[in-house]
Amino acid sequence: MNNSRDFKLRERIGSGSYGVVYKGIWITNKSVKVAVKCLEKGNNKDSETNILREIRNLQELKHENIVTFHGSYRQKNICLIFEYSDCGSLYDYLQKKIGKVSNIEKLHWMLQCANGMEYLHSKKTVHRDLKTQNLLLFNNYRTLKICDFGTVKQYATENTELIGTIGYMAPEVCTSDGKYTEKCDVFSYGITFWEVFAEKKPFNDLQKQNMHPLAIQNRIINGARPNINDMQICKDSNLIKAIIEKCWDRDPERRPTMKGLITFLGIDLRLYTPINFEDIEITECFVIGRYGLGCKAYWRTGFLNQKVDVKIIRSNSQKEINILREIYKLKALAHQNIVTLYGASRNPEDQLYMIFEYAKCGSLNNFLHLAKVKFPLHCKMKWTEHCLQGLDYLHNKNIVHGDLTTNNLFLFDDCRKLKIFLFGQVNEITNNPTDNTQFTESFYYMAPEVLYGETTFTKESDVYSFGIIMWEILTEVNPVAKFNDNQPSTIHEIIDDTQSNENSDYSNRHFTKVKSTIKRCCSKSPKDRPLIKNLCSNWFIDGPEFQNPSRINCCIT
Structure with missing residues (x-):
């Protein structure tokens, strides 16, 4: 554990059944901002043993879409130290309507969420409480990271009740003997996806009727779901609605895996992302092989301003149809070990620009x-x-x-x-x-x-x-x-x-x-x-x- 004197707590920024969250300063690490979660319960010996075990598990998790866990220290109780999000949660962004966000940017958020969840599942970790409040935004709202996963919260609360939030919980969890599985997370992912595109709280209409949470829960068990047509999807991506309905299917076995969702979203993003040449800012070019130039660039889409690799192709009208046909084939490929082609554009000199994901580490x-x-x-x-x-x-x-x-x-x-x-x-x-x-x-x-x-x-x-x-x-x-x-x-x-x-x-x-x-x-x-x-x-x-x-x-x- 770290020394408590290395941290200074500032204002309180959140709370829950497990404790209180503070904004803090990590003094010995260049005075960086951190989020400090102080667990107020879990003082019995068994709970503390379980918490310490979970802390060791958290230290093993490293992924670009998982909030970084820096460590812990003990004051009155155990405090956990995480990286701090200046942008807040996805829930806050949607509710406060901080800015206008495009469908493409929303898809990027959900693809990042799926990547983080797939990583957790590969590590045999079930989130248990996936919702927009537990998705944090970084890097000027471009990067999404998952927080509050695993069982630390359950151990800290010494609570045997369901820890998920009504409205996001899979129906099988709502039963007395329900257990959390990866497919429960997929259900929550589907509800979260709907919320992002509908820009509404799930089952808010029932809550406005002052319906008791247990009554809402019973509706979900009996098949109630948000109105899929509330999702504001571009007309070319109606397949997304079908995949979301599969995510919240009553039968867990019929729900897709996170890996399958990543493949689907990867294809959808590339097939339906029009790229305007004006959104491409070339920063550096160099000759590559026989086909033209390779460039480093920024691709601007709304508030996203991501680094990309660009291949500028020399072509002529006789070859144009064949080139476009091959580009279409490449756009349809989606695999974690294939470099992603986002799409193509054309400059004023009628040269084709192919936009690929940025390989920071090079060849x-x-x-x-x-x-x-x-x-x-x-x-x-x-x-x-x-x-x-x-x-x-x-x-x-x-x-x-x-x-x-x-x-x-x-x-x-x-x-x-x-x-x-x-x-x-x-x-x-x-x-x-x-x-x-x-x-x-x-x-x-x-x-x-x-x-x-x-x-x-x-x-x-x-x-x-x-x-x-x-x-x-x-x-x-x-x-x-x-x-x-x-x-x-x-x-x-x-x-x-x-x-x-x-x-x-x-x-x-x-x-x-x-x-x-x-x-x-x-x-x-x-x-x-x-x-x-x-x-x-x-x-x-x-x-x-x-x-x-x-x-x-x-x-x-």
């Missing part, structure tokens, strides 16, 4: 070979696993990447997450065939049958490229320098020599598995290479060297 190639960072093994194995998962998603959709290199793999979330950049046929359509710049770069990752012109790119050739990438990640050796124009004939000799490489920090027992996988992927015959889906289902992060403690940063110096 894997630059990180492996230019950054002066020692990469822990669990991080390397996670990168290869993320690459596999992204490829599996593409191959399930019968999409072949065709240019899989570490230059087309980008790092996000403080380098913990890897995503595949898929430019697809847009790249080929816009290329000048006489320019071999990109071909030279890709040469070292190409399967022999493609390199020798025996066939075009296939799923099997993607597997070969993955094998080279896996070798490159684990050895931190650049294939361009190592192969010295001898690829692919010497690849197996290089793999055999890898074990003596000074950067290979894994044990012989696990290295045997790793080397075997690389060799299979780099088989000269395509039919001898494994399927990506089989690699995914039999991935072998099973030893202590491959473990990934969540509290350890992957690649932060």
Whole structure:
């Protein structure tokens, strides 16, 4: 625990059955603002033991859409320290009507909420009280983070009653033997989603009739739901109403998972987001390959002003239809290990601008070979696993990447997450065939049958490229320098020599598995290479060297 003298409490900003929330100052940490929750109950020995256990669990949770837990201290009772939100809660924003917010911005909020909830569920944590009061806004209302999750509040109140709020609670929780599950959170998410788009309190009409909370609860058990038509959705996104109705379905098994909601919202955001060129502010440009320029930029949509990567494409009228068709295909892709394409725009010179999510950490190639960072093994194995998962998603959709290199793999979330950049046929359509710049770069990752012109790119050739990438990640050796124009004939000799490489920090027992996988992927015959889906289902992060403690940063110096 921290020392209570390191914190100064200011004004009281909230309260509940579990205690009081104060605005505070953390003196020893550059005098930063914090939110301090002092638990007023839970003084018996069992409750305190449970609270301390939950505090340890909170310290393990790290996510961009989860309010950061800084620690705790003891004064009269236990006090919890969280990051402070200058923007307040989403509930306050909606009720006070602080500003006009577009449907796209609301979708961004709900996508962030789903991302945070999916993370909690992946950590076996059920929120239990998801509502707009427990969604805080940061960064000038652009960033949404979830707070008040888990069971600390339940332990602190020494209360066996339902801790959720009437109107947001799933009907199965309202029964005497009801238990909280992930699907209960999905129900609450559906009600919250409705509230954001309807800009009304759920079941406010019943509350105005002075109906007793238990009577409202009974209505919910018997199927009462908010009026779905109160949601002010743009006409092209009516599917959202259908997905919300699934979220609050009476049968928990018929509700979607948070992961499914993320996929749905990712597709919806990209398919129905018109991008005005005037909203794109280019800050820096550089030449990339043969297709045009790569730029860093800001994309302004209402109060959102997010960083994005922009690819400016050289095209002509003969190729225009094919390019737009490929852009549409890319916009329909939604996976956590595929770089997101938000949409496209056109500048006054009639050049196409493709707007991608911003890769703060840059490409894997630059990180492996230019950054002066020692990469822990669990991080390397996670990168290869993320690459596999992204490829599996593409191959399930019968999409072949065709240019899989570490230059087309980008790092996000403080380098913990890897995503595949898929430019697809847009790249080929816009290329000048006489320019071999990109071909030279890709040469070292190409399967022999493609390199020798025996066939075009296939799923099997993607597997070969993955094998080279896996070798490159684990050895931190650049294939361009190592192969010295001898690829692919010497690849197996290089793999055999890898074990003596000074950067290979894994044990012989696990290295045997790793080397075997690389060799299979780099088989000269395509039919001898494994399927990506089989690699995914039999991935072998099973030893202590491959473990990934969540509290350890992957690649932060």
